[in-house]
Amino acid sequence: MSMTGVLRPGHIQIRVLDMGEALEHYVGAIGLRETDRDDQGRVYLKAWDEYDAFSIVLRETDEAGMDFVSYKVDCVETLDRLEKDVQAFGLETQRIPAGDLNRCGERVRFVIPTGHNFELFAEKEVLGRTGISDTNPEAWPADASGMKVRRFDHCLLYGDDIEGVEKLLTEVLGFQLTEQALAEDNETQIAVFYSCSNKAHDIAFVRHPEKNKFHHASFLLETWEDILRAADIMSMKEIDIDIGPTRHGITAGRTIYFFDPSGNRNEVFCEVSNWYPDYPVKSWTGDQIGKAIFYHDRALNERFLSVVT
Amino acid sequence: MSMTGVLRPGHIQIRVLDMGEALEHYVGAIGLRETDRDDQGRVYLKAWDEYDAFSIVLRETDEAGMDFVSYKVDCVETLDRLEKDVQAFGLETQRIPAGDLNRCGERVRFVIPTGHNFELFAEKEVLGRTGISDTNPEAWPADASGMKVRRFDHCLLYGDDIEGVEKLLTEVLGFQLTEQALAEDNETQIAVFYSCSNKAHDIAFVRHPEKNKFHHASFLLETWEDILRAADIMSMKEIDIDIGPTRHGITAGRTIYFFDPSGNRNEVFCEVSNWYPDYPVKSWTGDQIGKAIFYHDRALNERFLSVVT
C-alpha cells in the first residue's frame, strides 16, 4: 500500500468561551454538522465530505485555544510502533482510552517540542459522508448549509522549538517539509509546512517565543467562488474577518482568515493538491515573507504574528 | 514516510500519425512544453506544474494508441522489490536500460492482464516546474499557453481481464480500488478506478473484449472556469470534442473528452483530491451506469464504449 503510517489530521479539540455562540459559528456559519455530545459537555462536529464520526471537538471553558490535535494512522500496529518510536525519540507518551472521545479508539498523546498536545489514533467510527451515499453518490449534498466546508484540513501552530518539531515530524512520524519561509538571514525557519500525504500541508508551524499557541484551524472549500460566498456569509453573520479573500504565496492557496466568537482563528481555503515525496522543498526568502504569507498584499498584517490563542 | 512504493503516473508514450499535427495539438492547444527529442524522433513533453523532465512521449507511426504507461516509484530499492513481486505474481518482466528514454533511469516493463505495457521506474531528471522557481514561487507561470494543463494525471485503459488487473494492482503494486461502476447484475465490474495516492484515481480500466486498448490520457486543470476556457480553445482550434464540459458521477470530476488529430482521446478535468486508504469503495449500480460516467446527461454516448485506440 502506498500510503501508510500517519494518514491525515483526524480531529482537533478547540476551547470556546460559550458553546451556544460557538455552535452558531461552527455549525450555523461554517456549516459543520453536530454528530455527538458527551457527558463533559463537549460537542462533536464533522464536515460533509468526511467519513469519520467527527473532526472538530468543541469544549467550553474560560480560555480559548487548542487542547490537542490528533492524526489518524493506518492501523493499530502502526499506532503501537509509532508510540515506541516517539518514546525512543525521548518524549513521554500517554495512552488515552477508547471512548474518552465518543466513537474514537485509543489515542497516544505526547507533548511535541513546541509545547502542543499531539495525538495519534487508529480507529474511529465511520458515519459516512453527510447526505451522500457510497452507492450512486451525488456530487454534493443538497442539504449542506453555511459555508459548506468539505473537511478539517490542517492547523497552524505557534511555538518555540521549530527545529525539535521538524526532527520529530520528519524522522519519527513520516512527515515531510514541503515549504518554508525564512528569516532575514535566509537560514532560520520562520514558517514551516509539513505533509504526511499528497497534500501541500497537513500541519504547519510558525516560530514564536511562547509555547503551545494556536494560530488557526483550516477548512477546505473547493473553489474561489466558494471563498467569495464564505466571505459574504461572514459579512451577513457579522463574523470578524482577519484577512481575505486573498491568496497565500506558500501553497498558492486561496484563503480567508477569520475568528470564531471566542477569538480562535479559522481559515477557509482551497488549493490543488500538489505534494509528492520526491518534490523539492519550496523556500521563501526573508525579504519576501510578506508575499509568502499574503501573496496580494505582499505584507504581513500585524495580527498574523501577534494574535494567537 | 507515509507515501511509499508507487507514487504517481510518470509518463505515457502515445502513438501519433503525424508529429507536426500532434505537436500543434499537445503543445499548441493543450499547452504542454517540449523538453526533448531523441534519435528515434520521439518528442518529450511536460506540463507546467510537473518537476520531472517529461510526462508525455509522442511517437510517430501509422497506428494510434498507447505504447506504454509508466509509474514512478519512490526509490531504486522499491523498483527492485516490485520487479520481484511482479515476477512472483507470474508475469515476465523486462529491464529497459536507463537512457532508452532520454533523462530517464531504468524501467521495469511487464504486460498486465488486460494486455497493456505497464512500467515502473525510479529515476528521472528533474527540470523543475516550467516558468516557476522553487524559491519565492509565483502562483502560476506567466508564460503558460493554450489550455495551461497542470499535469498528466491518469489514463483510462480498455481490456478484458479486469479481475487480473485488480489482483495485480492491489496485491502487488499497492494500488487501491476507489470507485467502480457495476454491470446490470450489480456484481460484474464495468469500470474500475484505482489510486496509489490521495488522488481519486491514478489509473482506470473499463471491461472490453479486446486487449490493450487505450481510452484516454487525462490532464489536470484547476477550476471549472479552466474547463470552459479549454472547451472554447477546442472550438477556436477546431479540436473534436467527444463530450463536455460536463461532470463525471464517478469522482465527481468536471471534464471534457476530446480527440487528438490521430484519434487518441484526451481529457482535461478538475477535481478535489479525496482518497485515503481507509475510505470505502464507492459503487454505481448497473441502472446508474450512465450517470456514473456522465453525471448530467445520465446516459453513455455511443463513443464512450466503442471508440478506443
Added chain:
Amino acid sequence: MSMTGVLRPGHIQIRVLDMGEALEHYVGAIGLRETDRDDQGRVYLKAWDEYDAFSIVLRETDEAGMDFVSYKVDCVETLDRLEKDVQAFGLETQRIPAGDLNRCGERVRFVIPTGHNFELFAEKEVLGRTGISDTNPEAWPADASGMKVRRFDHCLLYGDDIEGVEKLLTEVLGFQLTEQALAEDNETQIAVFYSCSNKAHDIAFVRHPEKNKFHHASFLLETWEDILRAADIMSMKEIDIDIGPTRHGITAGRTIYFFDPSGNRNEVFCEVSNWYPDYPVKSWTGDQIGKAIFYHDRALNERFLSVVT
C-alpha cells in the same frame, strides 16, 4: 432619461399539464418564489433579483406552451402611444383590464406576425427583491433555494414571419437586432436576437413553418459555477437536460437547455451585458450555424430545431 419605451420582459404565461409537478420544477428546482394565485388557478412566481410582483405565470391546461409574453414599458403614456403605433402598423390590439392578472395594470395585447400573443403593460405592483432590503442590501438572499435564478431574462419563439416581426420590433417597438444566424444562402435569417436595452437579447426568434411555437424561457444566473450547480441539481432532481452545460456562439452566453415536466423548454444562462444602439449587428454565416447555437459541439442537436411547445 436614456432608457425609454419598452424596458424589459415583464412576464410570460406558460401552460403546464400538472400544476403540482410544475411548481416542484419552477419553485423547487429553479428556485422561483410563489407570490400569488388567482381564482383561475394560475400561480404567480418571481425570481429573487426582480422587484415586480411576478415574472412567470403558470396556467394548468392540457397542452403545454406559451399563452403570451408581456413587456414592461416606462409609463402609461408610452403604453398609449405604442398601442396606437401598433394599430398604425396594422395589427389589432386588445386592452386587457387591470387586475386580469393580479397586481398588474392594463395590458395591450396583439398577435405578432409569427402568431404569438405579445403584450405591453406599464404598471405592476412592486414587491421588492426577495429577501433583500433596498436599505443596506446584502449581496444575495440567504434563503434563496434551488438554482437561485436571478430573473426571467428573455424568451425564444418559433414562427414563420420573421421579417414581419423584425419590422414590428424595430420600427414600432424600439427593439434593435443585435445578432443573427443566417441560412446557407447567407441572406435568409434563421435565428434573430433583439434587444430593447443594454442586454444582448430581450427576445429571440427562429424561423419555423408553424406559427406561435414556444422554444424556451430563459433565467439568468451569474456565473459558470452557477451553471454547473444548476446542472447538478437537474441530475439530482431527474430533470431532463436538452443540452449543456455549454456555451452559445451567439451572445457568447454559457447555458443549459432543459425541460419542465410538461415539455416546455427552459434555459439557465449567464453572460456579460454588451449591447449599445451604435454597435454593429453580429452575423453567423450559414456554414457556422452549429457553432452559432452550440459553440462547443459546433452542431445542432436534433431537438433544437424540432422540439417546441
Added chain:
Amino acid sequence: MSMTGVLRPGHIQIRVLDMGEALEHYVGAIGLRETDRDDQGRVYLKAWDEYDAFSIVLRETDEAGMDFVSYKVDCVETLDRLEKDVQAFGLETQRIPAGDLNRCGERVRFVIPTGHNFELFAEKEVLGRTGISDTNPEAWPADASGMKVRRFDHCLLYGDDIEGVEKLLTEVLGFQLTEQALAEDNETQIAVFYSCSNKAHDIAFVRHPEKNKFHHASFLLETWEDILRAADIMSMKEIDIDIGPTRHGITAGRTIYFFDPSGNRNEVFCEVSNWYPDYPVKSWTGDQIGKAIFYHDRALNERFLSVVT
C-alpha cells in the same frame, strides 16, 4: 429606440508622470491595446470588447489626475440638444473641434459643479472589437494579454457640490441615481452612483472638500476568477494594490483597487447588470458606510477617503 441620449462612458484622459511606465501598466499589465498616438504625445488605448477607437487617453505631464471624462451620446442632434440644455442649466460650454482627439468627432465640454471637466460627443471611429470579427465572432480573443479587461466601465470622482451634480445629471443629462451611501445624519449623501443605461453605474461621486479630484477609473472583468487572476498579475508585476480582491456593498460588485505608477487609482471589477429606470434607489445608512464600500472588511481603509489625484 429604447436607449437614447447619453449612452455610455466614451473615454477618459488620464495624466501620467512617465509615459513608458504608464504603458507598461495600462498595456502590459491591464491589457489595453494601443490604437493611436498624436502629435501632443498622447497615447490612445482601447479594451478588447470595445468597438470605438479608444476609451483611455494618456497624457504625460508632471501632475497625475484626470483631464476630462467624455460620454458618448446617440447622435449629433442629441449632442446639439444637450449642449443647449447644459447652457440653460447655467453652465458655459465649449466646443472642441473634431480631430482634437484623433478619430473623435466634436466634443462639448463643460465644468460640472464638482469642478471636473465633463464632455459629450456623438462620433468616434469604430475599429471593432480587438481580435474578434463581427462575423462568426469567437467567444474571446485568443491574443488578449495581461488582465484582459473588457471595457472602460465608469469613473469615480471626488468633489464638493454633490447636489449640483445630481441636478445636472438627472435633470439635464438623463442619468438616474441608482444607489447612495449616506452620512451619519442619514440624509447627506456621501457617495452617489448614477446610471445612464442598464448598468448599475456609469459614473459615481464622493463628497469631498476639494473640487476636481479623481478617485479611480474602472475596467470591467467577467468573473471573480478573473479578479483573482488580476490580483496575481499585480503581485507578479509589483503593482501597488489599494484593497481587494473583495466585494463592494454598493452594486455588490467584486473588485480590486490598485494604483498606476503615477498614483492614479484604477479598479478592475465584475458585476451583473441590474438597473432599470423604475427600480428604487438603494441606500446605505450612515452606520453602514464601511460595509457599503467594502462589504467584507466592513470598514473604510484610510486611503479610500484621502488618496485622490
